[in-house]
Amino acid sequence: MVTYNVIGEIGRGGFGVVEEVETKKGQKFAMKTLVYPNNASDTNKADLRACFEREVKYQGTIDHRHVVPIVAKNLKDDPPWFVMPLAEGSLQKELRDDRTLGGDPKTAIFDLLAGLEEVHRLGYKHRDLSPGNVLRFRDGDGVTYYAISDFGLMSPQAGVTTTLTDTNVAGGTLPYRAPECATSFRRATGLADIYSVGAILHDIFGTGGRIPHAELKANGPIGEVIAKCTKTNPRRRYKNVQELREVLYDVLHSDDLKFESDEDSHYGKLLKDNEKLSDDQWDELFAHIDRQLDSRKSTQSLISAIRTTHVEGLLNSAPDLFHALGMEYSDFASKYSFNFDFCDVIATISQIFYDNGEIDLQANTALAMLELGTSHNRWFVERKFIAMASPDISDELAQRIVTEIAVRDLDIKRSLRNLRNSITVEDDALHPKIDQLGEEA
Known part of the structure; x- marks a missing residue:
């Protein structure tokens, strides 16, 4: 059995401590261990342990680049623990240092969406997305990527209303918590995660303080995205990660759609300005595509829209x-x-x-x-x-x-x-x- 020597503490929250550890072979990891509050009753300890064990089991079943994997665990120990790859840092720290992420936040944003989409695809809801739960890694090729961690609130049970995240706020991390999580946490859907993404976007693009559970605002097209993500009525938010990703892609890559001719520009603008086209507009668009193909011209820029x-x-x-x-x-x-x-x-x-x-x-x-x-x-x-x-x-x-x-x-x-x-x-x-x-x- 692999043994881990503690090097130092990385972070501590209300009910968990994360430490950097090292194996005898010199491999470094992050170990998360359950920590019981001093005044916790035996019942509370049992509930917290069950919550911790569920976090490990849920997170451990997801095999995706943008979800932090679990490489080892011992849920029979008291307290239980699990081991993850050692991150270079968190999105939370990066935003504190430079909220623009060097002027290009796209990698962090789209990696977050990719991980969240996989979580939702498997029928889970995270319900505690925050920059502190989005970790930065570097792969073997030196490429930076981000992955979601901290699944303690994925499936709450009766009596367990506290989180194992670094904020120790009931029902999620308050500045990123959807309104419905405060009033009916157990019935919150994946749309609560969409709200949290909007709050993270506000960290990057918004200004000023925030009132918890409020609709958030910012200037420009990205402000419209943030506002729709954070609607107080969940049904008015983006219906899923796919829909949100498409809109974000257009907003954050607005200069990427380059059209090769005046006609391409016309039809490209037609697509960008209209979510749905009339029959006549579709007929015109297909006629243009046919002309491009007949003359062996690329339709790439147009189809991209x-x-x-x-x-x-x-x-x-x-x-x-x-x-x-x-x-x-x-x-x-x-x-x-x-x-x-x-x-x-x-x-x-x-x-x-x-x-x-x-x-x-x-x-x-x-x-x-x-x-x-x-x-x-x-x-x-x-x-x-x-x-x-x-x-x-x-x-x-x-x-x-x-x-x-x-x-x-x-x-x-x-x-x-x-x-x-x-x-x-x-x-x-x-x-x-x-x-x-x-x-x-």
Whole structure:
């Protein structure tokens, strides 16, 4: 059994202490140990221990780059403890030093959203998101990334209303706590986490103090995002992380959408200014796309401006055009290089095409996720492919995917090998018809 020697204390809260520890081999980690309050009764201690154990079990089941993993634990010890990778720091400390994060907060923001989306995908709610729970790491290639930690409030039980975070505020960290967490914490949904993200955005872009549970404001387009995140009525917030990410991407990358011609600029602006297009506008847009393709001109900048609201609107108004746009979108996703944040936007939009498309569109979309995910080493996208090519899909769809692989002469062994080198893929995670193509991968 590995033994850990304590080097020094990193942080201490009401019911937990985090210490830097080292193994005999010189490997350094962070160890979190439950600390009981001096005046705690036996019942309170039992409740706090149960809360701590749930934190370990929930956090330990999530395998995602942007969620802090648990590398060791002993829940039978008194007090119990667990071990995590040692972070370079926290978003909280970074914001205290420079709330602009060097003028480019996008990595921290989109990494946070990626981790939160995985938490929600698995049916959990964090309910205590704050900058102190977002930790900064550096991978083997020297790339900085952020991951969510502190899952003590993920699933509260009766009698446990206190948190193990550094603030010791009932029902979450007060400046970041959604209003509903104060009045009905146990029934708070994932929309409470959306509020917390808005409060973190306010830390970065807002000014002045904050009144807990209030709608927060800031200047400019980012102010509109913060305000919608922090609506006191949860139903008026962004409905999920995907929707929030898209809007944030547009706001924070507003200079990234460069259009290649006057016509591109016209139609790009049309998409940016309108969440939904009329039938006539769609007809004009498709005519322009066809002209670009006929003249062998790229449609990349134009397709980059498409968002979920456009796709959903087209699905309802013109299913035949929905299919045509989906085929063009899968080609776009497979062909070009993107920054990591936009990969997740593409994957979210692609899911709509897969869920509502005919078999050929589903096959093309699934392979687009494989190519996009493995070429960009983006876990979120790669998991989309695994779901789209799982044993649960029909044999007909699996065969169509296999046929598309042959027609395109894709190096599927290489792609599946890259997939397995990137994320954990269970032996039976893919449909047998697809999995057998990757034998020896």
